[in-house]
Amino acid sequence: MILTVTLNTALDITYRIPSLRAGSSHRVSEVTERPGGKGVNVARVLAALGHEVTVTGFSGGTTGRVLRDRLTEVPHLTDALVPVSGTTRRTVAVVDARSGDTTQLNEPGPAVSHAEWFAFQEVYEDLLGSASAVALCGSLPPGVPVGAYAGLIRTARAAGVPALLDTSGAALRRGVAGRPDILKPNADELAELTGSHEPLRATQDARRRGAGTVVASLGPQGLLAVTPDARWHATPPARLTGNPTGAGDSAVAGILSALVEHLPWPDRLSRAVALSAATVLSPVAGEFDRTAYEELLPGTTVTREATAA
Amino acid sequence: MILTVTLNTALDITYRIPSLRAGSSHRVSEVTERPGGKGVNVARVLAALGHEVTVTGFSGGTTGRVLRDRLTEVPHLTDALVPVSGTTRRTVAVVDARSGDTTQLNEPGPAVSHAEWFAFQEVYEDLLGSASAVALCGSLPPGVPVGAYAGLIRTARAAGVPALLDTSGAALRRGVAGRPDILKPNADELAELTGSHEPLRATQDARRRGAGTVVASLGPQGLLAVTPDARWHATPPARLTGNPTGAGDSAVAGILSALVEHLPWPDRLSRAVALSAATVLSPVAGEFDRTAYEELLPGTTVTREATAA
CATH class of the missing domain: 3.40.1190.20 (Ribokinase)
Structure with missing residues (x-):
């Protein structure tokens, strides 16, 4: 499991509610x-x-x-x-x-x-x-304790179980030092961790801080992954509008499900991108639309990027 | 009881929260x-x-x-x-x-x-x-059913128990027809019921619709009461600033507590006004400050107004 x-x-x-007005009283319809x-x-x-x-x-x-x-x-x-x-x-x-x-x-x-x-x-x-x-x-x-995740990652490593970390702030800063196999920050978390707003530079910096692979979610621009061996950029077939709540959680589920099925990084990333996109499209926040997922999956693009110096 | x-x-x-911004995420501090x-x-x-x-x-x-x-x-x-x-x-x-x-x-x-x-x-x-x-x-x-309060008032009358009604909208419009002994609307409810924004006219109109006595709460202007026999205006000793949440409920408690103690209308109203004011002053919304209540009570003013025509 x-x-x-x-x-x-x-x-x-x-x-x-029909419209939120600060300082007013609202009847909640749903x-x-x-x-x-x-x-x-x-x-x-x-x-x-x-x-x-x-x-x-x-x-x-x-x-x-x-x-x-x-x-x-x-x-x-x-x-x-x-x-x-x-x-x-x-x-x-x-x-x-x-x-x-x-x-x-x-x-x-x-x-x-x-x-x-x-x-x-x-x-x-x-x-x-x-x-x-x-x-x-x-x-x-x-x-x-703020260092909780670092300890939990070490316990997982001792048990031979790959660990993915998705958190923010001090818990992220201290957690990455525990050397998670995969770190999945979004652009804001990555910038807060590294001080850099340039995604590639920040992703590489996050790896140097201890993460084996960093998968940065860049919103509509998809995912940027830097593994020990390569750099990948995964994008959905089209720009999507909808509710981004839970899109990051769906990306984590996509990565892990493909990992335990022993699929390589390009497949993990395309699954993560398609699940994220299908979550943005779903009318219910945080749920994913299965039909949309199955339709989007073949159209996602994963490109291997040249590794500079 | x-x-x-x-x-x-x-x-x-x-x-x-420190400050509400629509469309943003907030950590609730308390x-x-x-x-x-x-x-x-x-x-x-x-x-x-x-x-x-x-x-x-x-x-x-x-x-x-x-x-x-x-x-x-x-x-x-x-x-x-x-x-x-x-x-x-x-x-x-x-x-x-x-x-x-x-x-x-x-x-x-x-x-x-x-x-x-x-x-x-x-x-x-x-x-x-x-x-x-x-x-x-x-x-x-x-x-x-929207006429619920009218039925409950009739049951109370049959049992010889005086009934006070404090509600709004259709429940108020239908409830007043059940002839409550006391109706306690605020200025907005009174205007919605009668169509008049003039407090005295609206209060008299509400009586004609079935209420024995109408006690209208007019916010900082205190209470206006029209009984079968007289017209009263009750005001707090000073203009108070604070949170008005629950001030109307405290007024109801003041009226009823004095009623069951067989006190006359001026005492019911001064108690209601002092409790309301002590609720506005309380740091906890909807609670009343007992010391403030005891201090405010002697300073409240209840005047009998001339009954026109």
Whole structure:
């Protein structure tokens, strides 16, 4: 199975309203609620592709119960979340029907105790015994040490399990030093990590900081990957408009699913690009449109770029 | 005891953020959560004043469970909420620390079935047997007939229990025809009901539509009351700045607490005005500051106005 780690799981709530006006009162016409956090999103895409996937991380309180109840409904997905005494956070996405803009409000997440953090690490090590790959995704809740991901990557390496890291800020800066096999930053995260806004330079810099391969997601420009051996640029067949929420998580699922099927980098990248694009096109934020995915996949372009000096 | 009815209870969530920018992502620095819906707020103020109060209406789902758990912590308050298969709504108040503005997002509430509505009416009739007054407050959830309040007022009259109605829109228009003893609209509700933006004219019109006494809350201008015998204007000692959330619910609690203590209208109104003002001054939205209340009470002014023609 593929293991995904979401230390700061969330109950993602989406409110649709005709138009958001700051300082006013709004009746919400449509409410949707689903399990969230980046690793949970990655797991849902992997499960939809038919992969057996196990979700770990923390959950607690009433929102945590709702989240776990909803996860039981997903085929191919096993819930191995570790209970915490705090309450799983909510995120609220307010979608303005007129402008199409989404305003996001993210709660900080529960405080995790030392004992809970140690309990998680034991569960994690056990799960690695049957994992073919692990994705470490998203922000750290209060109480989890900022160097957490570096330690989890080292544990994965000791177990012979390839690890992908997708996070931001200090958790990314400290995590990359643990030498993940794959790092998947977006353009902003890459610039924050390296200080460079030039994607190729920043991607190469991120490799020097410890990542085996860096796959940078550049929005509509697709993916730029620098592996130990080569440099690749993967692009979707056409410029797409839609909701980019979850496109990065779908790219992670594409990379990992192809990795565990022993496919080479060009196939991993075309799958990642097609899944991302099919997520942007989907009417439901963070879901991917399967028909669009299957139609887009043959049209994605992956080019090997000349390696300079 | 005093009975308060909240057909559309809510779990009120407050998010504090540095500054709300539409279309952006925000980390919420502070989350608070409390039982809500206008009748629940009225009950909390009555309980804080030392009155025995019973809360009825509907609750359901995980948010309903959280709401009921929190109500058990309130002294003098008895929970007689009727279970529904749907889920109690959330309201989200986003407080912008820079501007002080509050942006409100209100879920619609659970769909109430015929059977649930009938079950509620039986519970309500039983509770009236030991009630000295009843407050009917707030919006109607989907499935409850728009004329609901008129029927509940008639049941109260048959039981000899004075009824106060505080609602808006169609529920107000239809409810006033049930001839509540007291109607407590704010200026907007009054204008919507009567078509007149002139407070005295509108208040008199609302009486003609069926209300025994109309107490109109005019924000910083205090309260205007038209009873069968007289006209009163009650004002706080000074113009106050703060958060007006819940000020109307505190006014309702002030009126009812003085009513069951057999105090005359001037005392009911001064108590309502002082409680409202102490709620505006409180740092926590919807709570009242007890010290401020006790200080403000002697300074409130109630004048009897000449009755024209």
